[in-house]
Amino acid sequence: MRDALYLYGRYISASVRGQMAYKASFIMLTLGHFVITGIEFITIIVLFARFGTLEGWSIAEVSVFYGLVAITFSLSDAAARGFDLFADMIKAGDFDRLLVRPRATALQLAGQELTLRRIGRFTQGLVVFLWGASQLHLAWNAARIALTLAAILGGACLFYGIIVLQATLAFWTTETLEIVNSVTYGGVQTTQYPLAIYRQEFQRFFTYVIPLACTCYFPIVAILGRPDPLGSPEWFRWVSPAVGVLFLVLSLQVWKVGVRHYTSTGS
Amino acid sequence: MRAYRALISARFRMLLQYRAAAIGGIGTQLFFGLAMIMAYEAFYRSSSAAQPMSYRDIVTYVWLGQAFLAMLPWNVDTDLRALIRSGAVAYEMLRPMDLYWAWYCRALALRIAPTLLRAIPVVTLAMLFLGMHLPPTPASAAAWALGMLGSLFLGCAFTMLMNISLLWTISGEGITTLIPALVLVCSGMNIPLPLFPAWAQRILYWLPFRGLIDVPFRLYLGEIPPGEAGPLFLQQMAWTAALILAGRWLLSRGKRRLIVQGG
Numbered sequence: 332m333r334d335a336l337y338l339y340g341r342y343i344s345a346s347v348r349g350q351m352a353y354k355a356s357f358i359m360l361t362l363g364h365f366v367i368t369g370i371e372f373i374t375i376i377v378l379f380a381r382f383g384t385l386e387g388w389s390i391a392e393v394s395v396f397y398g399l400v401a402i403t404f405s406l407s408d409a410a411a412r413g414f415d416l417f418a419d420m421i422k423a424g425d426f427d428r429l430l431v432r433p434r435a436t437a438l439q440l441a442g443q444e445l446t447l448r449r450i451g452r453f454t455q456g457l458v459v460f461l462w463g464a465s466q467l468h469l470a471w472n473a474a475r476i477a478l479t480l481a482a483i484l485g486g487a488c489l490f491y492g493i494i495v496l497q498a499t500l501a502f503w504t505t506e507t508l509e510i511v512n513s514v515t516y517g518g519v520q521t522t523q524y525p526l527a528i529y530r531q532e533f534q535r536f537f538t539y540v541i542p543l544a545c546t547c548y549f550p551i552v553a554i555l556g557r558p559d560p561l562g563s564p565e566w567f568r569w570v571s572p573a574v575g576v577l578f579l580v581l582s583l584q585v586w587k588v589g590v591r592h593y594t595s596t597g598s
Numbered sequence: 599m600r601a602y603r604a605l606i607s608a609r610f611r612m613l614l615q616y617r618a619a620a621i622g623g624i625g626t627q628l629f630f631g632l633a634m635i636m637a638y639e640a641f642y643r644s645s646s647a648a649q650p651m652s653y654r655d656i657v658t659y660v661w662l663g664q665a666f667l668a669m670l671p672w673n674v675d676t677d678l679r680a681l682i683r684s685g686a687v688a689y690e691m692l693r694p695m696d697l698y699w700a701w702y703c704r705a706l707a708l709r710i711a712p713t714l715l716r717a718i719p720v721v722t723l724a725m726l727f728l729g730m731h732l733p734p735t736p737a738s739a740a741a742w743a744l745g746m747l748g749s750l751f752l753g754c755a756f757t758m759l760m761n762i763s764l765l766w767t768i769s770g771e772g773i774t775t776l777i778p779a780l781v782l783v784c785s786g787m788n789i790p791l792p793l794f795p796a797w798a799q800r801i802l803y804w805l806p807f808r809g810l811i812d813v814p815f816r817l818y819l820g821e822i823p824p825g826e827a828g829p830l831f832l833q834q835m836a837w838t839a840a841l842i843l844a845g846r847w848l849l850s851r852g853k854r855r856l857i858v859q860g861g
Contacts, residue, residue, distance in 0.1 A: 363775055363776060364775075366776070366779070367775055367776065367779040370779045370780070370782070370783050371779075371788075373783055373788075374783070374788045374789055377789050377793060377794055377795070377798075378637075378641055378789065378793070380795055381641075381645075381649070381793050381794075381795075382641040382642075382644050382645040382649075383644065383645055384644050384645070385640055385641055385644055386640050386643060386644050387644075509622035509623050509625075509626055510622040510625040510626055512626050513625060513626045513629035513630070517626065517629050517630055517633060520630065520633055520634075521633045524637055524640070528636070528637065528640035529633075529636045529637075529640070530636055530639075533632075533633070533636060
């Protein structure tokens with residue numbers, strides 16, 4: 332385990348140094364991502380200016396949801412680049428090279444790149460989150476801070492798990508299935524509003540099939556300290572981020588099945 | 599002229615190859631459309647004040663947006679990017695065609711082919727099951743069709759600006775990510791322009807982005823009566839001409855400073 336962490340650290344530091352080789356271009360790209368994801372938030376501002384409230388949720392509360400989802404997704408997106416590009420690797424037959432190395436394939440893929448420019452979306456999410464939280468005058472005790480960090484960690488694991496599953500599918504299909512984007516980008520789009528505003532089928536899907544609600548809804552309701560219109564038990568809101576970690580662990584098991592199934596395309 | 603036509607049809611056939619991707623794309627599009635509609639539904643439930651657009655119209659508007667998403671200038675021609683990176687763009691310049699129009703034809707194919715693959719199934723499904731409506735009168739439908747044609751030419755002029763920007767920035771991620779983000783917000787793709795605050799509307803109605811989504815979609819809904827379409831079409835065409843002129847000027851400058859790296 333220590334050996335794996337050490338190796339991951341080496342991979343990441345190489346990737347970071349590579350990206351820092353062109354500093355000006357890196358700064359431009361990061362700023363660009365900050366501005367572009369910021370433009371997205373205009374949508375929410377305009378809708379609240381027009382309608383005033385979203386079924387009793389204020390713009391400050393929605394900002395907390397929006398900000399935390401952006402933070403969460405940018406973290407997993409930055410770390411999952413290797414899995415993102417996995418289908419191309421399969422097509423080119425490059426995956427064989429990973430198999431002959433005496434280390435876990437998932438570790439090698441995870442270590443491919445830490446995409447630093449995602450810090451643009453991360454910062455934008457953080458700014459929106461801090462703005463929303465400051466408007467609400469939340470009492471920031473240790474428990475709330477811990478729950479916020481747990482929700483971020485659990486959410487990042489969950490998104491990572493989805494990306495791993497998407498990559499795993501490529502063992503059978505040899506191409507990225509765009510439909511999975513409904514769950515990743517669609518999940519981000521959906522959970523930027525409180526899940527309670529959607530129709531029941533949607534809520535069920537994001538609770539039981541892809542448990543995004545456990546990291547991007549229930550814990551945030553607890554952080555905001557308001558009653559849940561969906562009626563989840565109070566204790567569950569505090570432990571639900573663990574579901575995200577569990578999801579990642581399961582995804583990695585499915586990944587192993589995929590690796591066993593793998594036959595090279597030979598090109 | 600024949601050469602340009604051949605160019606369009608060759609690119610077109612190439613792009614139609616990606617049918618499997620299109621099917622996956624349709625599922626994603628339906629998902630995003632549903633999520634957006636549900637959010638609007640909740641917003642409309644939250645306020646009893648009269649809104650500039652009815653919920654019924656919003657549903658149709660969202661599905662139109664999902665159906666014609668690929669027609670928006672949201673990406674560059676990746677083959678052109680590869681040509682510019684490898685230096686093979688020099689061959690492009692040797693062809694006995696006007697470079698701007700040749701690339702413009704590629705852009706037309708890039709916009710039309712994926713749109714055809716996605717729009718027809720998305721519109722069909724949305725009409726049958728998801729609450730999308732037909733235009734109220736044949737005149738609205740005709741005005742919409744004309745508006746879409748104008749939107750196509752305008753969108754290609756935008757695409758060309760992004761393509762040409764690649765001559766300056768090799769990795770091409772600056773302008774090519776900024777323009778699509780502006781397009782999504784300012785064209786009315788993310789939210790219909792009538793829902794913006796009045797002061798923002800006054801600015802947005804002047805900008806070129808409006809001709810991409812706002813004009814044709816509101817003609818479809820009959821929210822802009824067909825009789826009032828004339829000046830809007832003129833504005834659309836004027837911006838298209840301006841962007842084409844700007845693109846041609848940039849391209850001629852870019853060609854002069856282009857250094858082909860041998861190898």
